[in-house]
Amino acid sequence: MQTLSPMALNSFLHRRFACKKFDPNTPLSKEVLEQILEAARLAPSSYNTQPWEFVVLQGAMKDKLLPYVYFNTELVKSCAVxxxxxxxxxxxxxxxYLSRFYTKEYHERVSKGVEVLLKERLKNDQTLIEAYMKEQCYIAVGQMTLAATLMGVDSCIIGGFEAQKVQSVLNAYFNPPNIACLVALGKAAMPTTIKARKEKGSAIKYLL
Incomplete structure (x- = not known):
């Protein structure tokens, strides 16, 4: 198995940034797009729940969301996907639903844990369960955007949009899932943003 050196990985981590302007004339190949989406599909999730769904919009379909993305209009307009x-x-x-992914042995091992999760931690409450599923989606989003960077594709995770309006657009084609976020993909038409992060000593603690 091929591995990255710490220096090479660090370079990729600094290369990934929230791109706010894409080159509208640079398309994303089907092969590269499918691999980025596969990275998201293969992401880990609590109890292997995989609550996510990825709806891919391009061209005219992408433009249907422009009225509902607030100040992200130019970003969405210029991205390839x-x-x-x-x-x-x-x-x-x-x-x-869960039995679709579990072997009999795995189901026997985790079924009690899932039951406790839903009944005790999440109280069988719609709001808590949806918040739990939404947080799982962000694991996949992180893996998706890092995979994009590794493949030379820029990205931006978008939280500024009208979720109900986005759902109403998609509703014309299928019963859409609840919306966690949007992810724009394409080729950056702006310099890489230098990261402003906490110092290591503030963000990371070692306990021996």
Whole structure:
């Protein structure tokens, strides 16, 4: 298995940034796009719940969301691809759904934990369950955007949009999931933003 050196990985980590302007004339190849989406699909999730769904918009379909992305209009207009990251409806997170991914042995091992999760931690409450599923989606989003960087593609995670209006657009084509965020992909038409982060000593603690 190929590995990256610490220096090479650090270079990629600094290369990934919230791109606010893309080159509208540079398309994203189907092969590269599919691999970026595959990175998101293969992301880990609590109890392997995989509550996500990725709706890929390009061209005219992407433009249908322009009225509902607030101050991100130019960003969405210029990106090659817009991925709508959704999470399934809370009632669908049940034993029948989870059994699709579990072997019998795995199901026997974790079924009690899932039951405790839903009944005790999440109180079988719609708001808590949806918040739990939404946080799982961000694991996939992080893996998606890092994979994009590794493949030479720039990205921006978008939280500024009208979720209900986005759902209403998609509703004309299928029953859309709840919307967690949008991810714009393409080739940057701006310099890489230098990261402003906490110092290591403030962000990382070692306990021996």
């Amino acid at each position: 817009l991925v709508v990251v959704g999470y399934m409806h809370f009632s669908e997170l049940n034993a029948a």
